[in-house]
Amino acid sequence: MKKIFLAVLLSVIVAEISAQEVNNFRREHPVISPEIGDSTITFRLRAPEAQKVGLFAAFLNNNVDMVRNENGVWEFTTALPSPELYLYKFIVDGIQVCDPNNAFQQRDGVNYYSMVIIPGERTENYWESKSKHGTIHQIWYESPTLGITRRMYVYTPYGYESGNDSYPVLYLFHGAGGDEDAWTNMGRTRQIMDNLIEKGEAVPMIVVMPNGNPNQAAAAPLRIPTNRDFNPRDPKNADAYAHSVAKDIIPFVESHFRCKSEKQYRAVAGLSMGGGHTIAVSGLYPELFDYICPLSNGIRADQTTLERLDNLKSAGYKLYWLGCGSDDFLIQRANALDSTLTAKQMPHTYFKNDGGHTWNNWRLYLNTFAKLLFR
Amino acid sequence: MKKIFLAVLLSVIVAEISAQEVNNFRREHPVISPEIGDSTITFRLRAPEAQKVGLFAAFLNNNVDMVRNENGVWEFTTALPSPELYLYKFIVDGIQVCDPNNAFQQRDGVNYYSMVIIPGERTENYWESKSKHGTIHQIWYESPTLGITRRMYVYTPYGYESGNDSYPVLYLFHGAGGDEDAWTNMGRTRQIMDNLIEKGEAVPMIVVMPNGNPNQAAAAPLRIPTNRDFNPRDPKNADAYAHSVAKDIIPFVESHFRCKSEKQYRAVAGLSMGGGHTIAVSGLYPELFDYICPLSNGIRADQTTLERLDNLKSAGYKLYWLGCGSDDFLIQRANALDSTLTAKQMPHTYFKNDGGHTWNNWRLYLNTFAKLLFR
Numbered sequence: 001m002k003k004i005f006l007a008v009l010l011s012v013i014v015a016e017i018s019a020q021e022v023n024n025f026r027r028e029h030p031v032i033s034p035e036i037g038d039s040t041i042t043f044r045l046r047a048p049e050a051q052k053v054g055l056f057a058a059f060l061n062n063n064v065d066m067v068r069n070e071n072g073v074w075e076f077t078t079a080l081p082s083p084e085l086y087l088y089k090f091i092v093d094g095i096q097v098c099d100p101n102n103a104f105q106q107r108d109g110v111n112y113y114s115m116v117i118i119p120g121e122r123t124e125n126y127w128e129s130k131s132k133h134g135t136i137h138q139i140w141y142e143s144p145t146l147g148i149t150r151r152m153y154v155y156t157p158y159g160y161e162s163g164n165d166s167y168p169v170l171y172l173f174h175g176a177g178g179d180e181d182a183w184t185n186m187g188r189t190r191q192i193m194d195n196l197i198e199k200g201e202a203v204p205m206i207v208v209m210p211n212g213n214p215n216q217a218a219a220a221p222l223r224i225p226t227n228r229d230f231n232p233r234d235p236k237n238a239d240a241y242a243h244s245v246a247k248d249i250i251p252f253v254e255s256h257f258r259c260k261s262e263k264q265y266r267a268v269a270g271l272s273m274g275g276g277h278t279i280a281v282s283g284l285y286p287e288l289f290d291y292i293c294p295l296s297n298g299i300r301a302d303q304t305t306l307e308r309l310d311n312l313k314s315a316g317y318k319l320y321w322l323g324c325g326s327d328d329f330l331i332q333r334a335n336a337l338d339s340t341l342t343a344k345q346m347p348h349t350y351f352k353n354d355g356g357h358t359w360n361n362w363r364l365y366l367n368t369f370a371k372l373l374f375r
Numbered sequence: 376m377k378k379i380f381l382a383v384l385l386s387v388i389v390a391e392i393s394a395q396e397v398n399n400f401r402r403e404h405p406v407i408s409p410e411i412g413d414s415t416i417t418f419r420l421r422a423p424e425a426q427k428v429g430l431f432a433a434f435l436n437n438n439v440d441m442v443r444n445e446n447g448v449w450e451f452t453t454a455l456p457s458p459e460l461y462l463y464k465f466i467v468d469g470i471q472v473c474d475p476n477n478a479f480q481q482r483d484g485v486n487y488y489s490m491v492i493i494p495g496e497r498t499e500n501y502w503e504s505k506s507k508h509g510t511i512h513q514i515w516y517e518s519p520t521l522g523i524t525r526r527m528y529v530y531t532p533y534g535y536e537s538g539n540d541s542y543p544v545l546y547l548f549h550g551a552g553g554d555e556d557a558w559t560n561m562g563r564t565r566q567i568m569d570n571l572i573e574k575g576e577a578v579p580m581i582v583v584m585p586n587g588n589p590n591q592a593a594a595a596p597l598r599i600p601t602n603r604d605f606n607p608r609d610p611k612n613a614d615a616y617a618h619s620v621a622k623d624i625i626p627f628v629e630s631h632f633r634c635k636s637e638k639q640y641r642a643v644a645g646l647s648m649g650g651g652h653t654i655a656v657s658g659l660y661p662e663l664f665d666y667i668c669p670l671s672n673g674i675r676a677d678q679t680t681l682e683r684l685d686n687l688k689s690a691g692y693k694l695y696w697l698g699c700g701s702d703d704f705l706i707q708r709a710n711a712l713d714s715t716l717t718a719k720q721m722p723h724t725y726f727k728n729d730g731g732h733t734w735n736n737w738r739l740y741l742n743t744f745a746k747l748l749f750r
Contacts, residue, residue, distance in 0.1 A: 049469030051426060092470045094424030100471065103485035103596045110478035112487065128599055131524055133515040139536065140508040149506055161514065161631040221478045224503055256536040 031073055033101045034088075034116045041080050041116070045090050045099065048072025054091035058360075059084070063091060083120020084360055085188070087113035106186055109177040110220055125367050129194035132158035136190055140218075141252040145244035148227050151218035152249070153180050154257065155190055155207040157197050166258045168265035168374040169206045170291075171245065172366075173274025179219035180211040183366075186359045192367050203374045205267075208253050212274050214241045242280040246288060264318065267291030267373045271362045272330070279337075283308025286315035293321040293369045296357050298333030301340050313346050319372055320348035323365040325355035406448055408476045409463075409491045416455050416491070420465050420474065423447025429466035433735075434459070438466060458495020459735055460563070462488035481561055484552040485595055500570035500742050501563045507533035507573050511565055513555075515593075516627040520619035523602050526593035527624070528555050529632065530565055530582040532572050541633040543640035543749040544581045545666075546620065547741075548649025554594035555586040558741075561734045567742050578749045580642075583628050587649050589616045617655035621663060639693070642666030642748045646737045647705070654712070658683025661690035666748050668696040670740045671732050673708030676715050688721050694747055695723035698740040700730035 026046070033044040043055055045066065053066040053074040059081035066074035074090075087106060090097045098105055099114040106115050117123050137154040157167065172189065174182040183189045189207060196202035211218060214237065215230040231237060245268075254261045268289045270278040275297025282292045283305070292312075299305045320341065324334035338350045351368060355361045401421070408419040418430055420441065428441040428449040434456035441449035449465075462481060465472045473480055474489040481490050492498050512529040532542065547564065549557035558564045564582060571577035586593060589612065590605040606612060620643075629636045643664045645653040650672025657667045658680070667687075674680045695716065699709035709725075716723045726743060730736045 045470070047468070047470050049427075051468065052424075090470075092472070093422065093426065093468045095420070095422050095467045095470075095472055096475065097467070097470055097472050098487065100486070103482070104598055105487065105596065107478070111475070112473065112480065128597060133524070133526070135512055135514040137510055137512050139510040140533075149508070151508070158515075221480065222503060223479055 025071075029071060029073075031101045033099050036080065036116070036118065039080050040077050041118075042075060042077040043088065043090075043099070044073050044075050044101070045092070045097075046071070046073045047090075047092055050074070050092045052093055055088065056091060056096070057088040058086040058358075066090070081118055083118045083122040085115060085117045085123060085126055085363065087115050089113055107181065107221070108186060109179075122364070125192045125195035126188045126363065127195075128191060129198045132198050133194050134158050134190055134197075135160065136184055139256070141248065141256075143244050143248040145247050146214050146227070146240060147230060148215075148217050150211055150216075151180050151222075152208060152210040153184050154209070154253070155184075155193060156257065157193065157204040157206070159204070160206075160258070164258070165204075166260045167204055167206045168267070169208060169253060169257075169259050170267040170269065170370070170373060171208045171210070171249070171289075173210070173212050173268075173270025173277045175212075175270075175272030175274050175296075178274075179213065179216065180209055181219045183207075183209045187363055187366060189366065192363065193370065196367070196370055202370045205370075205374060206253070206257055206259060208249065210245070210249050212241060212270070212277055214244065239280055239284060241277055242284050245277070245281045246285045250288070263288060264290045265374060267293065267319075269293035269295060269321075269366075269369065270297075271295040271365075272297055272357065279305070280308070282317075283312055286312040286317075290318040291321075291373050292317060292319070293323070293365070294334075294337070295323045295362055295365045296325065296328050296334070297330050298322070298324070298335065298337035299340060300333065301336050306340070309340065309344060309346065313344055319369075320346060321351065321369045321372065322348060323351040323353070323361070323369070325353055325357070325361045327354070327356035328361075329357055400446075404446060404448075406476050408474050411455065411491070411493065414455050415452050416493075417450060417452040418463065418465075418474070419448050419450050419476070420467070420472075421446070421448045422465075422467055425449070425467050427468055430463065431466060431471070432463040433461040433733075441465070456493055458493045458497040460490060460492045460498060460501055460738065462490050464488055482556070482596070483561060484554075497739070500567045501738065502570075503566060504569035504573045508569050509533050509565055509572075510535065511559055514631070516623065516631075518619050518623040520622050521589050521602070521615060522605060523590075523592050525586055525591075526555055526597075527583060527585040528559050529584070529628070530559075530568055531632065532568065532579040532581070534579070535581075535633070539633070540579075541635045542579055542581045543642070544583060544628060544632075544634050545642040545644060545745070545748060546583045546585070546624070546664075548585070548587050548643075548645025548652045550587075550645075550647030550649050550671075553649075554588065554591065555584055556594045558582075558584045562738055562741060564741065567738065568745065571742070571745055577745045580745075580749060581628070581632055581634060583624065585620070585624050587616060587645070587652055589619065614655055614659060616652055617659050620652070620656045621660045625663065638663060639665045640749060642668065642694075644668035644670060644696075644741070644744065645672075646670040646740075647672055647732065654680070655683070657692075658687055661687040661692075665693040666696075667692060667694065668698070668740070668744045669709075669712070670698045670737055671700065671703050671709070672705050673697070673699070673710065673712035674715060675708065676711050681715070684715065684719060684721065688719060694744075695721060696726065696744045696747065697723060698726040698728070698736065698744070700728055700732070700736045702729070702731040703736075704732055 035042040066076040215227045217224045275294035278294040410417040441451040592599045650669035653669045
């Protein structure tokens with residue numbers, strides 16, 4: 001009870017101070033958050049009226065309590081985590097709050113998070129490249145296969161608009177809960193591709209990031225209702241999205257952007273649900289892609305899937321690159337895909353690393369397999 | 376004190392319930408916020424541990440207290456405001472929080488807000504158009520005038536990528552505190568232009584939205600440091616941005632997009648600081664624009680400004696359209712521009728309406744003057 005009495009007392013005292021005095025105080029004592037030191041990171045939130053402030057940070061195993069200092073600023077300092085992009089949020093009296101002193105945010109589905117990038121080798125391609133930046137096009141296309149007008153994001157490399165070259169194309173799919181914004185926003189695709197291309201570590205390419213939810217026109221914040229005539233759970237619609245990639249998306253991209261439109265210049269990759277889309281479209285249309293990269297997904301070795309892999313083997317391909325983390329809840333499926341490809345004598349790379357079903361891994365995978373495409 | 380004892384008692388009871396039960400309860404009692412009724416609007420926030428929850432909403436004169444119901448959901452219901460796009464936030468024990476049940480958000484500078492659009496004639500062009508959507512290009516250009524690589528947003532109308540037509544161009548500038556994202560995000564420019572063009576009320580046009588802060592490469596959330604070698608307050612830099620529009624931006628746009636590149640196909644408009652940029656660039660380069668639309672700004676009738684207006688009068692123009700609200704803190708400057716244009720016998724339209732220095736007015740102005748361009 002002591003704390004509550006103190007809080008009541010403090011709120012009375014605070015009420016005695018004029019708004020002008022509060023504003024002056026804030027200007028003189030700006031809150032810096034997060035503050036990255038040589039070996040520590042500190043999170044801060046000015047919340048003099050809060051009873052309890054906690055911190056969720058993706059590098060902590062559990063939420064932690066923050067400590068209130070005499071100025072009403074809550075703080076938490078811990079050892080600097082390893083280089084990575086981390087999401088975090090404050091929890092103020094039970095409510096999740098983005099850091100008001102950090103405009104660096106990401107949207108994951110319908111949730112917004114503050115974010116911080118810890119510098120290091122792992123994250124060096126997640127920052128803006130030195131000088132050459134590609135363009136993000138938010139463009140709409142007709143999908144007769146799905147019966148709606150839909151939005152996709154298209155990355156074109158630096159120089160696309162000023163030149164006449166044609167480029168190879170990577171089709172890059174998000175997971176369940178994501179949308180056409182996910183790879184650009186959560187995945188830092190533009191920054192990664194800009195850096196790889198600027199350093200000469202990846203071939204300049206176009207990256208197409210469509211919306212993988214077949215009943216959705218575009219990301220939820222645009223507030224366009226989903227297509228109720230289309231039931232994604234109806235078994236007859238199981239491959240509808242894969243068909244729309246082949247029938248709607250690729251023809252649109254190849255007629256609206258300067259693309260090299262042969263198999264050797266097309267790659268497909270996707271994470272989780274998008275890994276499923278990758279496996280489906282490359283099996284249903286084995287003549288389309290020479291580079292196939294499912295991430296954090298794999299197969300149940302059912303008859304349909306096995307037949308599709310046979311189709312792909314007959315058609316041929318240049319690279320089959322599978323990435324999955326050892327803690328990923330889909331690791332068994334990835335292992336099944338790996339062993340099936342081995343049993344079928346289909347050459348492939350299994351990039352098996354630490355970590356789970358997270359964007360930490362998906363950014364790393366893109367940063368890794370993009371160097372291998374179109375070589 | 377009664378309330379505090381009750382809160383403590385409740386938190387003890389809540390602690391007895393398992394996480395599973397809490398999750399089940401939440402699934403069975405989803406929080407709908409905001410809920411728009413025929414004549415009311417209700418905001419809701421589940422915050423059982425909060426001591427006090429308030430609401431900031433742009434249509435309310437003051438922040439209001441919300442009331443906690445027996446499920447720990449705080450509510451506030453009021454009369455439905457007039458049709459408009461409104462920002463709002465909750466204030467949980469003194470901390471501003473976006474509505475976690477509403478993914479519809481806007482960023483204003485470094486602050487994020489939840490938003491709601493009240494349907495009606497005023498807002499009908501703020502929603503997605505029926506079927507034809509233009510593209511937003513986030514594209515980078517060199518600015519030798521300002522010494523940095525910078526980002527701009529470019530809207531191209533539906534059909535741009537599939538056709539060969541050239542289009543007229545509107546250069547559209549944001550205000551202080553904004554960036555190259557502001558007109559697309561806060562201003563709903565894509566939706567407004569898509570609707571006007573789809574209805575045949577505006578000529579299909581390209582809209583160029585650069586960053587108007589001359590020392591900034593791009594919006595703050597990209598975390599690119601500002602250019603410290605450039606001091607925007609140095610008097611010798613007063614017109615640097617206007618010069619960069621003429622010397623860097625227009626040549627880049629006209630060489631990278633299919634534009635009609637004569638004066639009769641160029642318009643310039645901007646709000647607040649961007650209104651100042653509009654007046655400056657149209658006076659310094661009177662040969663460039665036939666359509667000039669400063670919004671929520673005007674002039675101090677100093678010698679330099681008067682000479683620039685004389686230059687513009689000599690060069691000629693087709694439309695001078697000035698918009699300002701009666702409560703705008705810059706209304707005296709807008710009045711001074713109006714009376715100066717009148718005194719100089721320079722034809723112009725003064726669109727003087729209610730309201731202040733707000734996006735409510737800037738969206739309305741765009742939705743109004745865009746119909747008059749390139750006719």
